[in-house]
Amino acid sequence: MTRYVVVGTGVAGVAAIDTLRSRDRSAEITLVGDDPHGFYSRPGLAYYLTGEIPEKQLTIFTKEDWKPLNSKYVRGNATRLNPQKHQLEIGSAGTLTYDRLLLATGSVAVPSSIPGADLQGVVKLDDFDDARRIVSLARHARSAVVVGGGIIAVELVEGLKALGLKVHYFLRGERYWPNVLDENESRLLEHRLTEDGVIFHFQTETAEILGKNGKVAGIRTTKGETIRCEIVAMGIGVKARMELAKAAGLATERGILTNETMQTSDPDIFAAGDVSQVREALSGQSFMDTLWHPARETGRIAAFNMAGVSKTYKRKVAINVVRLAGVMTTIIGAVGSGIDDDLVSVARGSSETWQQLPNTISMQSNSDVNHLRLMIGEQSLLGAMVMGDQKLSWPLQDLISSNADITSIRHLLHPGAALGQIVMDFWSNLVK
Amino acid sequence: MGIELSLSNESKHREVMATGHVIPVQSRCVQCGICSFNCPIGIDVRRHAWMGEPIDDSHCLTCGECVRRCPRGALRFERTELFKREEA
Numbered sequence: 001m002t003r004y005v006v007v008g009t010g011v012a013g014v015a016a017i018d019t020l021r022s023r024d025r026s027a028e029i030t031l032v033g034d035d036p037h038g039f040y041s042r043p044g045l046a047y048y049l050t051g052e053i054p055e056k057q058l059t060i061f062t063k064e065d066w067k068p069l070n071s072k073y074v075r076g077n078a079t080r081l082n083p084q085k086h087q088l089e090i091g092s093a094g095t096l097t098y099d100r101l102l103l104a105t106g107s108v109a110v111p112s113s114i115p116g117a118d119l120q121g122v123v124k125l126d127d128f129d130d131a132r133r134i135v136s137l138a139r140h141a142r143s144a145v146v147v148g149g150g151i152i153a154v155e156l157v158e159g160l161k162a163l164g165l166k167v168h169y170f171l172r173g174e175r176y177w178p179n180v181l182d183e184n185e186s187r188l189l190e191h192r193l194t195e196d197g198v199i200f201h202f203q204t205e206t207a208e209i210l211g212k213n214g215k216v217a218g219i220r221t222t223k224g225e226t227i228r229c230e231i232v233a234m235g236i237g238v239k240a241r242m243e244l245a246k247a248a249g250l251a252t253e254r255g256i257l258t259n260e261t262m263q264t265s266d267p268d269i270f271a272a273g274d275v276s277q278v279r280e281a282l283s284g285q286s287f288m289d290t291l292w293h294p295a296r297e298t299g300r301i302a303a304f305n306m307a308g309v310s311k312t313y314k315r316k317v318a319i320n321v322v323r324l325a326g327v328m329t330t331i332i333g334a335v336g337s338g339i340d341d342d343l344v345s346v347a348r349g350s351s352e353t354w355q356q357l358p359n360t361i362s363m364q365s366n367s368d369v370n371h372l373r374l375m376i377g378e379q380s381l382l383g384a385m386v387m388g389d390q391k392l393s394w395p396l397q398d399l400i401s402s403n404a405d406i407t408s409i410r411h412l413l414h415p416g417a418a419l420g421q422i423v424m425d426f427w428s429n430l431v432k
Numbered sequence: 433m434g435i436e437l438s439l440s441n442e443s444k445h446r447e448v449m450a451t452g453h454v455i456p457v458q459s460r461c462v463q464c465g466i467c468s469f470n471c472p473i474g475i476d477v478r479r480h481a482w483m484g485e486p487i488d489d490s491h492c493l494t495c496g497e498c499v500r501r502c503p504r505g506a507l508r509f510e511r512t513e514l515f516k517r518e519e520a
Contacts, residue, residue: 011463041463041464041465042462043462043464043504044462044463044464044465044466047464047466047503052466052469052501052503053464053465053469054469057464057465057466057468057469058464058465060463060465060478060482065479292461292462292463293458293459293460293461293462296458316459319459319460321460321504321505321506322503322504328503328505330505390505393505394505394508397459
């Protein structure tokens with residue numbers, strides 16, 4: 001009987017045990033995790049903050065859903081991994097022996113080094129308890145300052161606003177999310193948030209978080225300005241939780257390095273989800289994703305290989321559909337470039353591939369509320385940004401992920417053309 | 433003209449709802465559960481999305497509440513071939 005141990009109760013870990021059980025009915029499967037809330041929708045935390053779902057809705061599986069997986073659950077923090085002995089120590093919960101192990105330990109917010117970052121009232125949005133803490137603190141707070149970039153920072157801004165707080169948003173640069181959005185897109189979102197009462201502070205850096213009796217009382221900028229607030233929410237990027245792997249001597253870079261079967265430098269240890277850094281065999285390149293679906297997919301692929309079924313992870317075009325400042329936004333493929341001073345690493349709900357800018361022409365169509373930007377390569381579309389009306393979201397996901405040959409319409413795509421209609425007609429003919 | 437157009441849109445909308453069902457796409461779903469929470473008759477739409485299965489529950493009203501509220505654009509209506517009308 002094969003003994004599988006999966007560390008991490010996020011979507012990568014759960015997808016793995018789901019697949020392991022489907023391949024091997026007699027195996028002993030143990031799920032290990034230190035999150036007291038187990039498996040829940042991490043992206044859903046944003047909707048809990050805005051009040052769109054109650055807390056209990058975040059839990060994904062019912063007891064009935066767990067039953068067929070027939071796995072043991074050990075709640076605890078995996079403290080030491082011994083690849084030679086094939087053993088995993090889980091603090092006081094004891095030691096597990098495995099034949100094959102999956103590390104799906106996820107990522108955590110990069111801690112801030114700003115003086116005062118340890119005060120009560122400085123929050124992040126990594127997990128269930130963070131979201132609960134924000135809701136609880138907001139009951140006795142009037143103002144909040146959000147520091148950071150990417151999707152997570154705007155989720156914090158919108159969540160705190162929905163909780164009834166006056167929200168200040170600090171940005172180091174001139175505009176929001178400059179390495180993925182173009183200037184029009186940044187301005188559109190900033191405008192929407194400003195209309196909702198969010199106060200933007202551009203070119204603003206935090207010098208110190210001010211405290212009183214151990215609690216946040218305000219924030220001082222490097223320009224010397226002081227703003228009173230009771231909450232400081234940080235979203236400056238995430239880092240892989242790979243201490244266990246590092247200490248065990250596994251190969252790591254920004255994440256735990258794996259090949260396309262999700263196998264690490266130790267043949268009996270696999271990694272999946274946010275913590276994994278997959279090296280593509282053909283290009284030798286590797287990117288980090290902090291997205292739900294790639295996490296699920298890498299967990300599934302890892303499990304197949306752990307169970308002896310050879311499968312490789314073929315990275316698909318990174319896509320995320322999110323509501324930013326109330327605007328439905330689809331981000332597909334390569335759309336941006338440059339640096340974002342508000343982030344020290346990849347943000348949650350993001351992909352490093354979005355920040356690539358290959359040899360493309362960027363064209364856009366705008367109306368008051370809708371925006372479309374296409375990254376047009378020689379023969380195919382390489383990326384797209386769809387804001388507002390989402391009619392083109394599906395067709396573009398389809399065209400970009402299938403690398404569809406657009407030679408026949410390439411000459412029609414020029415500035416001023418009805419880009420949306422051309423793409424829609426092309427796609428409609430293709431799928432007919 | 434405007435009224436005719438909106439009537440025709442409305443009837444098209446009704447037709448899609450009567451002859452289609454809701455399809456989830458796993459690559460977009462983040463299992464937030466807004467769909468299940470808002471289903472007026474309590475269908476666990478999220479579970480269908482996890483399994484990658486269409487919402488084939490015979491109780492589904494195809495009211496569109498889940499499609500409209502999904503913040504990730506992960507749900508859409510698709511025509512069911514079973515009731516497809518012959519083209520005139």
